[in-house]
Amino acid sequence: MTRMFALISVRLSDRSIVRSLSQTDDPLTSRRRVWRNRVSAAALVLVVAGLSGCSGVGDPRIPPTELGSKNLGMNAEVGPVEVRNLLLVTHGEAEPARLIGVLLNGAEKEIQVTLSDQDDEISVTLDPGQQYAFQEHPTLFETADDIPGAVADVTITVGANIESVQIPIRNGSLKWLEPYLPNGTSN
Structure with missing residues (x-):
């Protein structure tokens, strides 16, 4: 080249x-x-x-393990479900924390996705091929387990598939996250 x-x-x-x-x-x-x-x-x-397509940087494809560092949130695959740009938005530690991100059901059947941390558990049922955006469906953990800037240890369960992940915790310091703060104006 x-x-x-x-x-x-x-x-x-x-x-x-x-x-x-x-x-x-x-x-x-x-x-x-x-x-x-x-x-x-x-x-x-x-x-x-x-x-x-020559970027001078090497292979333009980003390995799945590095996608999280390129996005604001965390990415994972749990069984047939893709988890994209998942993060928690909160005012502070021990305060309510709202989930932001997307779940994609790659299965041809309805499945249930459960996200749980030390003291909270939420479940979402996805239709076959459904994309579920938490931004459109306000979903809260009762408390954030750590301060903004840290990560929350969360377990994602899809049927027999279980994945432990670390989800970034953010506050409203990024302007676009302000509407997603719990008790704030929701989209």
Whole structure:
């Protein structure tokens, strides 16, 4: 990939040199053309890089274990259920905590998903293929087990599948989370 960009750059700069040598009557105009051609070459390289998917960082796919670090919340798969961007929003430790995130039922049958921490348990029934957004269905743990900025140890159960996860606990310091604070305005 790097060779291709170097080749494009060299060929475009060769053209600008040939052009600028053949038009030696006005040096200022020649310099402008050279500069314009170099800018054009750089733009072409960026377009080619974008179209080829070359990011310069490596594989653009993010491993599932790193998805949580790219999102605000936690991601997991528990049996046929995908859990995406799950987090708890609260004013503080030992205060009510609202769940935010999405559950996706990949099964062809109705299933029950149970989330539990040290002292709370909630269950949600999902239809086949259903996407369930906690933002649209206010769901609360009676108390947050830790302060905002920490993580809550939560067990997610789907039939015989059990997964222990750590869900980030947030407060309303991020503007978009304010409406989801318990006892706040809900969407």
